[in-house]
Amino acid sequence: MDRNQAIVGVSVNPFETRWTKPGQxxxxxxxxxxxxxxxxxxxxxxxxxxxxxxxxVGKSSLLRALQSQLExxxxxxxxxxxxxxxxxxxxxxxFAEVKLLLQESDVLFVDGFEKLSWWTRRRIIRYAxxxxxxxIITCHQTQRLPSLVQLAATETLVLKLVHSLQQAQxxxxxxxxxxxxxxxxxxxxxxxxLLFACYDLYEQRTRQKTSxx
Amino acid sequence: xxxDPLISIRLDLADRAYQSGDILExxxxxxxxxxxxxxxxxxxxxxxxxxxxxxxxxIHYYQRExxxxxxxxxxxxxxxxHFATTLPNSPFSYEGTNLKIQWxxxxxxxxxxxxxxxxxxxxxxxxxxxxVPLLQS
Numbered sequence: 001m002d003r004n005q006a007i008v009g010v011s012v013n014p015f016e017t018r019w020t021k022p023g024q025x026x027x028x029x030x031x032x033x034x035x036x037x038x039x040x041x042x043x044x045x046x047x048x049x050x051x052x053x054x055x056x057v058g059k060s061s062l063l064r065a066l067q068s069q070l071e072x073x074x075x076x077x078x079x080x081x082x083x084x085x086x087x088x089x090x091x092x093x094x095f096a097e098v099k100l101l102l103q104e105s106d107v108l109f110v111d112g113f114e115k116l117s118w119w120t121r122r123r124i125i126r127y128a129x130x131x132x133x134x135x136i137i138t139c140h141q142t143q144r145l146p147s148l149v150q151l152a153a154t155e156t157l158v159l160k161l162v163h164s165l166q167q168a169q170x171x172x173x174x175x176x177x178x179x180x181x182x183x184x185x186x187x188x189x190x191x192x193x194l195l196f197a198c199y200d201l202y203e204q205r206t207r208q209k210t211s212x213x
Numbered sequence: 214x215x216x217d218p219l220i221s222i223r224l225d226l227a228d229r230a231y232q233s234g235d236i237l238e239x240x241x242x243x244x245x246x247x248x249x250x251x252x253x254x255x256x257x258x259x260x261x262x263x264x265x266x267x268x269x270x271x272i273h274y275y276q277r278e279x280x281x282x283x284x285x286x287x288x289x290x291x292x293x294x295h296f297a298t299t300l301p302n303s304p305f306s307y308e309g310t311n312l313k314i315q316w317x318x319x320x321x322x323x324x325x326x327x328x329x330x331x332x333x334x335x336x337x338x339x340x341x342x343x344x345v346p347l348l349q350s
Contacts, residue, residue, distance in 0.1 A: 011308070016263045199265050203310050 011206060014169040015199035020192075022060035022111070028160055035062070038148060039069040042107065046146050047134040048125070050113075053151030056191025059138040062151065063109045066136070070107055077107040082115040092116055095123045102133040113137035153191045155184050161191070162198060174205050218246035220320050220336035229340035233302045237340070241320050243291040251290040252323040252331055253279040258298055259319060260342070264312040274298040290322075306341040316342045 018024070027035065042049065053059050063079060070077045078101050083092050092115060102108050108128075113121060121143060128135040137143060162180045166173050175198045187194040225238035241256060255277045261270035278290060307314040317337040325331050 013264070015265075017266060017268055018263050021268075196265060207310075 014165045027061035027065040035065045049148040050145040051138045054189045057151040057153045076105045078105040079109045082112040107134040110137045113139045216245045219244040222338035232345045238297045242293045255321045257319045260316045
C-alpha cells in the first residue's frame with residue numbers, strides 16, 4: 001500500500017502499532033535460506049508445514065513474502081487469519097471456511113493457527129493431508145507438521161529492525177544501537193515486548209527534548 | 214518510467230484547525246495517471262487512533278465514485294472535486310503518550326494500468342478537531 005501521511009502537529013513514533021503490527025514490516029532474512037528457496041521447498045518437498053517462532057520474529061512477514069513469491073510464479077494462494085488480522089477483528093475461522101479455501105487455492109497460508117480450537121486444527125490438518133492440499137501455518141508451538149523454518153530473533157536482526165523502522169519514518173535514530181543491545185538482553189527473543197519498550201523510550205526522549213527547547 | 218499517481222487534497226482552512234460543528238470544505242484532484250486507468254475514487258473524513266496498543270477508527274463522511282457512477286457531464290474521475298461536511302462533536306484530536314487521535318481527509322484511488330491487477334494509492338491530509346472554547350463572562 002502506498003501511503004503518504006501528512007499529520008498536523010502530531011509527532012510520529014516509529015514504533016507505533018500501525019508500523020509494527022504482524023505482517024506490516026518487511027521480512028528481513030535471518031541467516032537461513034532465502035524466501036525463494038523456501039517457496040520452492042513448499043512446492044516440491046513439503047506441501048504441509050509450519051513456521052515456528054516467538055511473537056514478533058517475523059512469521060507473518062515471512063508469510064506475506066512467501067505469498068508474493070508464489071504470486072510471481074502464478075501459483076494461486078490465499079492468506080487466512082485464524083481470528084481476523086487481530087484478535088478483535090472477527091470470530092475464529094471455521095473448518096468449513098478453511099475447507100473451501102483449501103479447495104480454491106493451490107497453497108493456503110493460515111496465520112496464527114493456534115488461535116483455532118484443538119478440534120478445528122486437527123480437522124484442518126487431517127483434511128489437508130487426506131486431499132493432498134498445501135497448507136502452511138504459523139505457530140508458537142509445533143503442531144506436529146514438518147517444520148519449514150524456525151525463526152528466532154538474533155541481536156543483529158533486532159538491530160536492523162529498529163534501525164529500519166526509524167529510517168522508514170524519516171526520524172532521527174533516537175533509539176540507538178546500544179539501547180537495542182540492552183533491551184535485547186532484557187527481552188531476548190520476544191521482539192514484540194522489545195518494540196513496546198522502544199516505543200516508550202522514543203516517547204520519553206522526544207518529549208524530554210521538546211520540553212527542554 | 215511510470216510515476217505513481219499524484220493525489221492533491223486542499224482544505225479550506227490554512228491552519229487546518231477546526232472546531233466541532235464547523236463545516237469542513239475540501240477539494241481534491243488526481244494527476245499523473247490516465248483517465249481510462251482510473252477505476253474508482255473514494256474520499257473520506259475519518260479519525261483513527263495510533264500509538265502503542267490496539268488501533269481504532271471511525272468514518273464520519275464517505276463518498277465513492279466510479280466511472281459509471283460519475284455524472285455524465287464530468288466523467289473524468291481525476292477532475293477537481295469538492296465536498297463539504299459538518300464536523301461532529303467528538304472525538305477531539307488528542308496527543309497522549311500511549312494514544313493519539315488523529316483526524317484526516319483520506320483519498321483512496323484504485324488504478325488499473327496495462328491490464329495489471331488493481332492497485333490502490335492513498336493520500337491523507339491531516340487536520341485538528343478542537344473543542345469549542347467556553348465563553349467567559
